[in-house]
Structure formats: C-alpha cells, structure tokens
Amino acid sequence: MRASFVVVLLAMFVAGCVTNTDSRFAREADRDKAVRNYVQLGTAYIGQNNLERARHHLERALELSPDDPGALAAMGLIYNAEGEPELAERSFRESLDSDQGYTRGRVYYGAFLYGAGRFEDSREQFLAASRDTSYNDRASVFFNLGLTEERIGNLEGATTAYRRAVELSRGDAKSLLALSRTLVESG
Missing domain, CATH: 1.25.40.10 (Tetratricopeptide repeat domain)
Structure with a gap:
C-alpha cells in the first residue's frame, strides 16, 4: 500500500510539471x-x-x-x-x-513630396493611397489629394477629391470649405 501511495504521489508530481516549449512561431x-x-x-x-x-x-x-x-x-x-x-x-x-501596400507610408511620403513642391509625385502617392478602401483615414487622403490637384491646376480633380473627402468625413468643415472654394473657382 505504501509503495502504491509513493507511485501515485510520484505520478502527481510528474503530472504537475509544465513543459515549456519555445517555438519559432511564438518567438x-x-x-x-x-x-x-x-x-x-x-x-x-x-x-x-x-x-x-x-x-x-x-x-x-x-x-x-x-x-x-x-x-x-x-x-x-x-x-x-x-x-x-x-x-x-x-x-x-x-x-x-x-x-x-503600406498605405500610411504612402501618405507620409505623399505629404513629404507635397512639402517639397513635387506635386505630381505627391499626387501619385495620394492616388495610390486612396485606392486602399480599408485604410481608416481615407477622408484625409482625399483631402490631401484635393490639395495636390489644386496645386497642379486640376480644379476638376480637386473638386472630385474634396467631394469624396466630404462624403467619407461626413461633412468635415475643412473638406466642405475646400470643396466650396473649388466649386466657386470653377464656376
């Protein structure tokens, strides 16, 4: 009986040990x-x-x-x-x-190019970023695209981008003002 008690105790002790694996996937x-x-x-x-x-x-x-x-x-x-x-x-x-496909990087790069006065290059980055429908701040991408379109003299493109920014931001004042400005400028 004492031997079986020791065996049971030993089995409980061994069962209580935890095996720790350090898999490549966990790392x-x-x-x-x-x-x-x-x-x-x-x-x-x-x-x-x-x-x-x-x-x-x-x-x-x-x-x-x-x-x-x-x-x-x-x-x-x-x-x-x-x-x-x-x-x-x-x-x-x-x-x-x-x-x-790193949209935030495109947005950062587009803003950098815009600040450097490289509006055509900036426009390309914002256009690419605007295609990412899962990006959570698309309204600002379209707003920035609108600014860029204005700088290169494309009022129609700016109006389209600002309109999309208004739709996505649900009437953000900055986007509405920019849209109104381009609509007035284009007649």
Whole structure:
C-alpha cells in the first residue's frame, strides 16, 4: 500500500510539471508584437515632437525587423523634421519597397513630396493611397489629394477629391470649405 501511495504521489508530481516549449512561431509573434509596439510608441513621440524618444523606439523596432515598413516610414518623418530630406526620402522609399501596400507610408511620403513642391509625385502617392478602401483615414487622403490637384491646376480633380473627402468625413468643415472654394473657382 505504501509503495502504491509513493507511485501515485510520484505520478502527481510528474503530472504537475509544465513543459515549456519555445517555438519559432511564438518567438516570431512576440517579435512582431514588439516591433508594432515600438513603432506605435515612436509615432506617438513624433506627434509630441519628442524626436529623440521617437528615434530610440524606432531604432529598437528596426533592430528586431530591419525591413519593417512602419518603422522605416516613421524614421522618414524624423529625418524630415530634422531637415534631412535625402535621408527622409530614402526611408520612405525603403518603406514602400518593403511593402507596396503600406498605405500610411504612402501618405507620409505623399505629404513629404507635397512639402517639397513635387506635386505630381505627391499626387501619385495620394492616388495610390486612396485606392486602399480599408485604410481608416481615407477622408484625409482625399483631402490631401484635393490639395495636390489644386496645386497642379486640376480644379476638376480637386473638386472630385474634396467631394469624396466630404462624403467619407461626413461633412468635415475643412473638406466642405475646400470643396466650396473649388466649386466657386470653377464656376
């Protein structure tokens, strides 16, 4: 009886042990999550104009995933804010080379090109971004496209883009004003 008690106790002890596996898939998921978190923190710091903290988090993301489109695009924002347009453009291009479907990167790059006075190139980026129906801020993409169309002298294209921005933003005042302006200008 005592031997069977020891066997049962030993069996319970062994059954209570937990096997910990460190699978490649779990490590990859953890790495991807860490990269997303670093990029999110970095972009939040950019929004607060704390470029030093933003750079720190984005560099951590790039250490884990050197081709991450979000980290590369956000680094482009930092370079642009620091007055390094060549580095900014290179980062934006690397972001889009890494993922052609990264709409936020296209929006950042389009805004960068617009600020540089390269309106035709900016228009291409905003047009490509506007095709992503799952992008959550499409209204601003169309608004930016409208601004770009105005700059290149295409009032019809600007009116169409602003109209779409109004539809998507449900009557945002900025979009309504821009639409009204182009309608008046075009007669």
